[in-house]
Amino acid sequence: MMILFVLANAAAGLFLAWDTWRLLPVRPGRGRQALLGGLAVVFLFASMTTTVGYSVMVYYAAFLLPVQLVWRLVKKNWRAPWMAALICLLLAGGMTIWGMVHYDQRVATHYTLETEKDAAGRLVFLSDLHYPTGMTEQELSGLVTELEAENPDAYILGGDIVDEYTTAQEARQAFEILGKLEKTAPVFYVPGNHDDQEEGILPPVYTAQELDDMIESAGIRIVRDDTVTVGDFELSGRDDYRQHKKDRKAASDLVKDTEKYDVVIDHQPVQSEKVREAGADLMLSGHTHNGQLWPFGYLIHLHPKMDQVSGIRQEDGFTQITSDGIGGWGFAARTAGNSEYVVVDVVPETNTGQKAASR
Secondary structure, three states, X not given: OHHHHHHHHHHHHHHHHHHHHOOOOOOOOHHHHHHHHHHHHHHHHHOOOOOOHHHHHHHHHHXXXXXXXXXXXXXXXXXXXXXXXHHHHHHHHHHHHHHHHHHOOOEEEEEEEEEOOOOOEEEEEEOOOOEOOOOOHHHHHHHHHHHHOOOOOEEEEOOOOEOOOOOHHHHHHHHHHHHHHHHOOOEEEOOOOOOOOOOOOXXXXXXXXXHXXXXXXXXXXXXXXXXEEEOOEEEEEOOOHHHHOOOXXXXXXXXXXXXXXXXXXXXXXXXXXXXXHOOOOEEEEOOOHHXXXXXXXXXXXXXXXXOOOOEEEEEOOEEEEXXXXXXXXXXXXXXXXXXXXXXXXXXXXXXXXXXEEEO
C-alpha cells in the first residue's frame, strides 16, 4: 500500500512538472528541455512526504488545476499563463508557511466527563508524535515538563510515537524522554500503525522486539490487547487495527470490571460500537491527525471505518474522543486541526446529568 502511495505521489509530481513547464514562456530548444528536466527533479523531491515541499505541491495542484479547468470552460485565451502558475505557487507557499507555524502551536485540549460510577481522576492522552518530525530533543523535553504539570493519574501514549522515518537512536531517545513522566504517574503505551515501521517501503531499522525493549527499558508499560487498573480507572489497550484486525482481542474480552471507569484505547477510531456494547465508558484514539492538510482532511470523513475523525462524541453514557495528535506524519506542517494532547477529567455526576466541557 505504501509503495502505491509513493508511486502515485511521484506520478503527480511529474505531471505537475510537465503542466508547469508548458505554461512557462520559454522558446523551443535545449534550454526548454533542460527546464523540463529541472522541474521534474524539483517536483519529484516535493512529492516526497518527508519535506514540507509536499504540502507546497499539494496546494499548488489544488490551486492550479481548477484555475486551468475554469479557463478552458470559459474558452479564454491565456495572455500570461505563467502568471497563474506563479500566483498559485505563492498561495501554496503561503499556506504551507502558515501550516508550519500552526504545527508548532501545541495546545492542551481539556474534557470534563461526568459519571454515575464511584470514580474520579485525570488522564493525559498523547498520540501521533511521529518523532522527530518537527520536534527536537529539547522541544520534546519541554513538552514533558508541560505534561508533568498536568499531574494526572496516568499518562497514555496512544500510538505512532515514532514511525518508519525514525532511526533506532531517535526512537530510544523519544521513549527515554517520555519515560521521565513515570516520576509523576504511570506511563502506558498502546501501539499504532507506524511505530514498528511495517508501514514503510524500506526494511525496518529495528525489530518489533527491539521496540518493545526500548519502551519497557524507559519505564513505560506496554498495554497491547491487555487491561490494567490505575486508581478508579480500568485501562484496556488494543493492538493496532490495520495490522492485527483479524487476530486482536475483541473489546468484550478486554473490558472486565464494569464497576471501574472503563477506558478503551485504540490508536485508530474504529469499532466504537463494539466498545460501547462491551460496557466501556470512554474510548480514546488518535491516528487521523484531523486530515493534517485542510480541506483534504474532509476526505477522512468518507472513510467507512472511522467512527469519529476528531473531537468528542457522546451517546448513552459512552464517550468517544479522537485527538488530532501532537505532531504530524512525514512533514512538519498542519493546516487542519491542532497539534494537541488531551486531558480528561472524570468527575462524579451532578444533577444535570453527564456532560462534557472542552477548552
